[in-house]
Amino acid sequence: GAVEQVDVAIIGAGPAGAAAAAWLAREGLRVRVLEQSTFPRFSIGESLLPQCMQYLQECGLLAAAQAGGFQYKDGAAFCWRNESAAVLFTEKFSAGPGTTWQVPRADFDQRLIEGAQALGAEVLFGCKVTGFVADAKQPRISLITAEGEAQQLQARFVLDASGYGRVLARLTGLACDSVLESRCALFMHVEDRIDSLDYDRNKILIGIHPQLPGVWYWLIPFSDGRASVGVVGDRATLEQAGQDDAERLWAMLRQEPRYAELLKNAVQVRDTGRLEGYSAAVKQLHGPGFALLGNAGEFLDPVFSSGVTIALHSGWLAAPLVQRQLRGEAVDWQSEFELPLRAGVDTFREFVLAWYDGRLPRIIFNERQPERIRGMISAVLAGYAWDTDNPLVAASRRRLDALAESSTDSRFDLAAGEC
Numbered sequence: 001g002a003v004e005q006v007d008v009a010i011i012g013a014g015p016a017g018a019a020a021a022a023w024l025a026r027e028g029l030r031v032r033v034l035e036q037s038t039f040p041r042f043s044i045g046e047s048l049l050p051q052c053m054q055y056l057q058e059c060g061l062l063a064a065a066q067a068g069g070f071q072y073k074d075g076a077a078f079c080w081r082n083e084s085a086a087v088l089f090t091e092k093f094s095a096g097p098g099t100t101w102q103v104p105r106a107d108f109d110q111r112l113i114e115g116a117q118a119l120g121a122e123v124l125f126g127c128k129v130t131g132f133v134a135d136a137k138q139p140r141i142s143l144i145t146a147e148g149e150a151q152q153l154q155a156r157f158v159l160d161a162s163g164y165g166r167v168l169a170r171l172t173g174l175a176c177d178s179v180l181e182s183r184c185a186l187f188m189h190v191e192d193r194i195d196s197l198d199y200d201r202n203k204i205l206i207g208i209h210p211q212l213p214g215v216w217y218w219l220i221p222f223s224d225g226r227a228s229v230g231v232v233g234d235r236a237t238l239e240q241a242g243q244d245d246a247e248r249l250w251a252m253l254r255q256e257p258r259y260a261e262l263l264k265n266a267v268q269v270r271d272t273g274r275l276e277g278y279s280a281a282v283k284q285l286h287g288p289g290f291a292l293l294g295n296a297g298e299f300l301d302p303v304f305s306s307g308v309t310i311a312l313h314s315g316w317l318a319a320p321l322v323q324r325q326l327r328g329e330a331v332d333w334q335s336e337f338e339l340p341l342r343a344g345v346d347t348f349r350e351f352v353l354a355w356y357d358g359r360l361p362r363i364i365f366n367e368r369q370p371e372r373i374r375g376m377i378s379a380v381l382a383g384y385a386w387d388t389d390n391p392l393v394a395a396s397r398r399r400l401d402a403l404a405e406s407s408t409d410s411r412f413d414l415a416a417g418e419c
């Protein structure tokens with residue numbers, strides 16, 4: 001039959017897809033989102049960064065998210081052996097929102113895509129994209145509908161927001177390996193029953209294993225008494241901790257004293273999940289008639305909770321460019337999309353590298369860090385990784401080196417891997 005036509009086809013209804021869909025639909029374009037699962041669906045990535053509130057606002061999705069009554073978040077707490085440290089987002093160097101939420105993604109993502117629908121985007125669930133023909137003017141998608149029927153869809157532009165599906169990166173041969181090591185994450189939801197008086201639910205808690213280098217934990221409380229808990233490490237280390245993933249996760253949690261204490265009454269309410277080799281990259285974030293958003297482009301590492309912020313940033317950045325292109329204006333996707341998006345991703349990558357080689361923990365646990373420096377670190381950890389007024393953004397590597405150097409009085413050095 002006749003091939004259907006839309007202005008913009010978007011693959012995937014996660015945060016990146018929802019942000020772009022909302023922005024473009026609000027501008028009156030005919031937007032169709034193709035999502036292979038049915039919502040609500042589980043996703044990992046539950047701790048947000050304040051910077052992402054700006055993108056939600058500008059894409060017209062803030063009110064829809066706000067209605068979720070999500071857990072307030074104002075910073076990140078860290079623990080390692082007997083040390084503890086907190087990064088307060090309200091101390092941040094950069095301008096912009098200083099608080100955010102921690103969200104069960106099934107609920108959060110559903111609210112965002114419903115917000116996009118309310119602005120006029122059409123969303124087809126249960127609809128899997130299987131093929132793609134790149135073309136500067138008439139890119140074409142092949143898909144399998146919820147009813148199992150093979151169809152074609154022609155668009156004037158295609159945005160790939162398929163997350164770990166990486167649909168267009170695979171189909172167009174743009175996929176490549178990340179410079180980051182392959183790691184493994186085990187995670188679950190618990191009814192946390194935390195009763196410690198000194199525990200702050202308004203922060204993500206990041207713990208570092210007392211002996212094993214490179215192994216760290218997250219504890220992300222939600223507003224309903226539940227929490228997301230996870231451990232990240234190399235596969236072999238996690239494998240030897242137990243017979244199955246649930247046993248391994250619980251065993252690892254008991255090895256960290258603060259986690260063991262906080263979770264002593266916790267009851268698991270969701271099966272243990274596992275993700276590995278999630279770091280991925282692409283040679284280019286755009287091609288004829290298409291661009292890659294969020295995780296469908298590059299994914300770094302979960303340690304700084306930057307994934308959803310980068311996803312929303314990419315949708316927010318791409319949408320106005322698509323509109324301009326469809327109006328017939330020239331858009332240089334390299335200089336207007338790829339380079340500016342990558343600038344912030346590069347900042348986060350430098351921080352991820354500094355986390356795993358021990359420089360960043362040393363900086364974070366340095367109690368004598370001047371207030372001005374704390375503000376610069378806080379800004380990046382709050383997601384303001386694109387603010388080049390921040391010296392830690394403008395020259396991340398050099399500044400992180402210098403700061404780690406001046407924090408040598410710390411009582412430990414993770415890079416030395418004292419096992």
Ligand code: FAD
Binds near residue numbers: 130167294296309
């Ligand atoms: P997604 O949210 O993954 O959405 C992609 C959608 O595309 C999915 O709904 C999928 O069903 C759909 N799709 C896939 N293939 C197809 C297809 N062929 N056809 C149609 N639809 C398709 N980020 C944070 O911000 N905070 C955190 O605390 C955090 N923790 C993390 C912990 C771990 C262990 C990992 C691995 C990641 C974490 N992340 C975190 C990252 C976060 O999960 C992602 O960055 C984020 O979900 C990306 O959003 P997205 O919109 O790009 O893709």
